[in-house]
Amino acid sequence: xxxxxxxxxxMVIATxxxxxxxxxxxxxxxxxxVSLDQMTFTVWNSGYTDKSSFELEIAEVGTIYEVRLVRIxxxxxxxxxxxxxxxxxQEELKDxxxxxxxxxxxxxxxxxxx
Numbered sequence: 001x002x003x004x005x006x007x008x009x010x011m012v013i014a015t016x017x018x019x020x021x022x023x024x025x026x027x028x029x030x031x032x033x034v035s036l037d038q039m040t041f042t043v044w045n046s047g048y049t050d051k052s053s054f055e056l057e058i059a060e061v062g063t064i065y066e067v068r069l070v071r072i073x074x075x076x077x078x079x080x081x082x083x084x085x086x087x088x089x090q091e092e093l094k095d096x097x098x099x100x101x102x103x104x105x106x107x108x109x110x111x112x113x114x
Contacts, residue, residue, distance in 0.1 A: 025070065025071050026068060026069075026070060026071075026106070026107055026108065027041075027043055027054065027069045027070065027071045027107055028044070028107065028108050028109070028110035029041050029042060029043055029069060029105075029107045029108075029109060029110070030042040030043065030044065030083050030109070030110060030111065031109070032105055034099055035099070036090070036099055036100065037089060037090045037099070038087050038088065038089045038090060038099075039067075039087070039088045039093065039097075039099060040085050040086070040087050040088075041054075041069050041085070041086045041088075041107075042083050042084070042085055042086075043069070043083070043084055043085075043086055044075075044081040044082070044083065044084070044110075045075065045077070045081065045082050045083070045084035046075045046076075046077035046078065046079055046080075046081050046082075047075065047077020047078065047079045048073075048075045048076060048077045049075040049077075049084060051086050051087075052073065053071055053072065053073040053075065054069055054070065054071055054072065054086055055069075055070050055072050056068070056069060056070070056088060056093075056096070056097075057070055058093075058096045058097050063101075063102060064101075064102045064103060064104055065097050065101060065102070065103035065104070066103065066104050066106055067097065067103050067104065067105055067106065068105075068106040068107060069086070069107050
C-alpha cells in the first residue's frame with residue numbers, strides 16, 4: 001500500500017509539472033516600439049519563430065491597457081538566437097487596443113534569452 005501511495009504522489013506531481021511546462025509562457029522581449037499605426041516587439045528567434053508563435057493578451061485596467069506578449073508555440077531551433085521583430089498593426093488591434101491610449105507592457109526584458 002505504501003508503494004502505491006508513493007507512486008500515486010509521484011504521478012500527481014509529474015502530471016502537474018508537465019502541465020505547467022505545456023502552458024503558454026510570457027516571452028522575454030529584447031525591446032518594443034509603438035507608433036500610431038503599429039506595435040513592434042523584438043523577440044529571440046532560434047529558427048522556428050514567426051508571428052503565429054505569439055498572442056497578445058490585452059486587459060483594460062481602469063484607464064490603462066495592460067499588454068503581454070505570450071509565446072504559444074516554442075522554438076526548438078538549434079541556431080544561435082537572433083533578434084526578430086513581431087509587428088501588430090493598428091488594423092489587427094482595432095477591437096482590442098487603441099495605440100494612442102496609455103498602456104503597460106508586462107513582459108520582462110532580456111538582452112539575451114537564455
